[in-house]
Amino acid sequence: MAEEKSNDISEIIDVIKNHENILILTHVKPDGDAVGSVFALASALKKIDKNASILFDEYNKKFNLIATQKFDSYVNKDKIDLIIVLDCGAKNRLGKHEYLLDEKNKVKVNIDHHISNDYFCNYNYVDAEASSTSEIIYEFIKKMDLLDDKIAAAIYAGIISDTGGFCHSCTSCKTHLIASELLKFKFDFSNIYNKLMLEKSLDEVYLLDYVIKNLEIIKNLGLAISYLKIEELDKVNNKFTGGLISFIKNICDVEIAVMIIENIDENGEGFCKISFRSRETDVNEIAKKIGGGGHKNAAGANIKASIKNAKEKIISLISEKKNV
Numbered sequence: 023m024a025e026e027k028s029n030d031i032s033e034i035i036d037v038i039k040n041h042e043n044i045l046i047l048t049h050v051k052p053d054g055d056a057v058g059s060v061f062a063l064a065s066a067l068k069k070i071d072k073n074a075s076i077l078f079d080e081y082n083k084k085f086n087l088i089a090t091q092k093f094d095s096y097v098n099k100d101k102i103d104l105i106i107v108l109d110c111g112a113k114n115r116l117g118k119h120e121y122l123l124d125e126k127n128k129v130k131v132n133i134d135h136h137i138s139n140d141y142f143c144n145y146n147y148v149d150a151e152a153s154s155t156s157e158i159i160y161e162f163i164k165k166m167d168l169l170d171d172k173i174a175a176a177i178y179a180g181i182i183s184d185t186g187g188f189c190h191s192c193t194s195c196k197t198h199l200i201a202s203e204l205l206k207f208k209f210d211f212s213n214i215y216n217k218l219m220l221e222k223s224l225d226e227v228y229l230l231d232y233v234i235k236n237l238e239i240i241k242n243l244g245l246a247i248s249y250l251k252i253e254e255l256d257k258v259n260n261k262f263t264g265g266l267i268s269f270i271k272n273i274c275d276v277e278i279a280v281m282i283i284e285n286i287d288e289n290g291e292g293f294c295k296i297s298f299r300s301r302e303t304d305v306n307e308i309a310k311k312i313g314g315g316g317h318k319n320a321a322g323a324n325i326k327a328s329i330k331n332a333k334e335k336i337i338s339l340i341s342e343k344k345n346v
Contacts, residue, residue: 028146031161046064046076056110059155065090076091077094106131154180175207178214246273249281249282312325
């Protein structure tokens with residue numbers, strides 16, 4: 023693991039400019055920030071005649087409205103000389119693409135905003151004060167003087183996704199200033215906001231029905247905790263669950279919201295994906311205790327446990343955190 027110190031933006035830009043065949047990766051189940059920052063950077067690199075490829079895990083197709091190029095399902099790793107990892111705080115968050123970082127002759131760059139980042143690349147730029155990786159990528163692309171309408175749209179989409187439409191506590195005056203600069207470009211920001219922040223598919227509504235039915239409120243902890251079973255997920259076509267936790271977090275008097283999503287890995291073994299959101303409590307510290315991480319008010323983890331055991335463990339950790 024590299025020393026936990028960020029390199030300068032200019033230093034990383036020089037690294038990028040000195041390589042031709044560049045692969046861009048992000049975390050499993052990419053959210054709007056991951057998709058926005060990847061498409062924005064890939065588009066910028068194309069403008070300086072770099073051969074930029076992008077590999078994605080499956081993502082919600084609603085993000086296609088800011089796609090700036092086609093992505094690849096396969097790349098020839100022998101041709102790649104630089105790998106850039108965006109919005110990813112740990113190597114194992116790359117899922118099936120993690121093996122690509124084991125290539126000894128590749129230079130690796132990590133650009134991220136997670137406070138739990140473990141600086142796993144040769145060059146790392148981590149700004150935990152940034153609202154999103156898209157906000158950071160704006161700084162890189164602006165410094166390279168490569169902003170255009172499509173890139174601005176992708177960055178804007180990434181920022182509103184990770185800030186909850188400028189509502190989350192990660193939003194700063196700098197975030198708003200960047201958004202103001204982006205709106206000087208020509209793109210349909212209203213459509214992007216509506217599609218990403220307000221519009222829900224029928225499948226999302228069906229999943230929300232299960233979330234409400236499975237919801238438990240623990241008043242003395244200020245906790246709203248719910249779950250989705252595999253059989254419930256299997257009843258819908260769109261299995262993207264990212265926005266569900268925001269609904270229960272917005273319940274009156276809820277301080278911490280937790281979603282437990284039942285999964286099966288490639289070996290057929292069960293595990294649970296845990297998502298945490300909070301108003302004030304540092305849920306990153308809670309997530310770290312079960313092998314995860316993230317931000318103070320938004321974090322996650324995967325644990326090998328049943329829904330029942332995962333729920334009991336999480337309630338115990340939150341009780342411990344709150345001294346209840």
